[in-house]
Amino acid sequence: MSKTFADGLHTLEAVSLEVAPGEFIALLGPSGCGKTTFLRVAAGLEPLSDGRLTVKSAAPDRPAEIGYVFQTPTLMPWASVLANVRLPLTLRKKPRKSADAEAKAALENVGLADFAGALPRQLSGGMAMRASLARALVTRPDLLLLDEPFAALDEMTRFRLGDELMELQATQKFTVLFVTHSLYEAAFLADRVVVFSPRPGRIIGEVRNGAARPRRPDYRTSQPFQELVEELRRLLSGDAELSSSPQNMS
Known part of the structure; x- marks a missing residue:
């Protein structure tokens, strides 16, 4: 897919990516390269200029459900944490009692049950971001x-x-596209x-991490982790040979 805005800003160029169900993908690249635009297109917030994008549902009888967490929590300041998390269900006119129960369960999952x-x-x-995550997951x-x-x-x-x-994703099995500027976070x-x-953003390479998930905190100090970070640094700096073939680091 490609994306050019009405003012002529060419943001994405022939991006092709297939994501498996339950996969956790990090999108890494310099500022302004189109990572956020890629997410907004995937969410249906921006139209494509060329190409196509399909998000498949895990259930055959309903459209795909998509959750979005922005850079800032974007919570309604006048509403309680519970009401903020309940919002997507309220907009769908879900009965209040069941919507409250599901919102409370989402808050429990992110450790905010006591702050409803x-x-x-x-x-x-950090707590505000947890609330934003609960709202996306509800x-x-x-x-x-x-x-x-x-x-x-x-x-x-x-x-x-x-x-x-990582623990939530391992339990609930949702698919993730995660934009970051941090090599360490991505790795x-x-x-x-x-x-x-x-x-305009193009995919210039990818690196696959074969380490078992969810990963322990001490994985960050391991040699495979350091090697993965270095490989990502080389790709970003242009020191590595560009290839469409994923490289395995495990």
Whole structure:
């Protein structure tokens, strides 16, 4: 697929990517290379200029469910955490009682059950991002799109939320497209890291991580992890030979 905006900005060029059900894909590349545009197209928030994109549902009797987590939590400041998480179900006119139950279960999954009645201003940055993640997961999506969700958080909070996201994905089996600028985050979280060129974004390479998931925190200090980070650094800097064949690092 390709994407050119009305003002002539050519953002994506002939991007071709197939993602398996339950796969965790990290999208890595320089600022402005089209990673966020790729997510917005996948979510149906932006039309394609050329090509096609298909998101398949895990269930044959319904359209694919897609959840989206933005760079900032985008919570309604006047509403409780529970009401924020319940919002997608409210918009679908789900009965209040069942919607509340599902929203509370989503908050439990992200460790915010005790803050259902709090307002967003009473949450830390990490807690607000957990609430945003719970809102995206409350519809039980087939595909979860995350646009640098941890970028504004301190390093230890990023590590902790990354660990928690990996555990949730292992349990609930949703498919993930995760945009990040961090080589370390991509190398730790993903089954496969897809590397984009500068704008217009093209896929210039990918590296597959064969380490078992969910991964323990001490994986970050292992030699395979360091080798994977270095391989990603070479791809981003142009030092590696470009190839469409995935490289396995396990």
